[in-house]
Amino acid sequence: MPTQIEILLDKIKNLEDELVDELQKQQEEFSYEISKRRIYFEEKVIARHKRYVKQLFSYISDAKLKHILSVPFIWICIIPIVLMDITISLYQEICFPIYGIPKVKRQDYIVFDRQYLNYLNIIEKINCFYCSYANGLFGYFQEIAGRTEQFWCPIKHAKRIKSLHSRYQKFIDYGDAETYRAKIEKTRHDFKDIK
Secondary structure, eight states: OOOHHHHHHHHHHHHHHHHHHHHHTHHHHTTEEEETTEEEEOHHHHHHHHTTOOOHHHHHHHSOHHHHHHHHHHHHTHHHHHHHHHHHHHHHHHHHHHHTOOOOOGGGTOOOOGGGOTTSOHHHHHHHHHHHHHHHHHHHHHHHHHHHHHHHOOBOOSSOOSOOOTTGGGSBOTTOHHHHHHHHHHHHTOOTTOO
């Protein structure tokens, strides 16, 4: 019989799925469709979007000085982000087959689609590319780490944590030594819910 925590986690997952479905309904409202990972807008929408592009000169001249001065600090982060990407992707490629853990699909986390928005200028599109890469990558990292944690240490925390990763509901309750020893091997390999 599922515990109250498992019931709540299932509800959260169902609500997340419902939220994604609701967000997808925007396709109808904003007249676009997705085909083979590409976004297509109706011609009249493209023309309307182009009227909202902020020209580069205006974009730069309207920017606050403090924002312009912060740009190097934002972009310097790309170096450790790319190095982490290489390191963690390599870790997954080598270790996950050894442990029998299903690999995380990058494309489920790192999504580049804002370049199809004709109301963004080139600087905005580059910034969106960077944010999509970095934030998608952190989600990708979290899923890899969550699957690793499920294999090596699938124990819930006693202290409250801010956000739970997707594998946390599979973990064994904190302090439940008997269940831990009885179910550790089963829990380590319980990835049947991954599509």
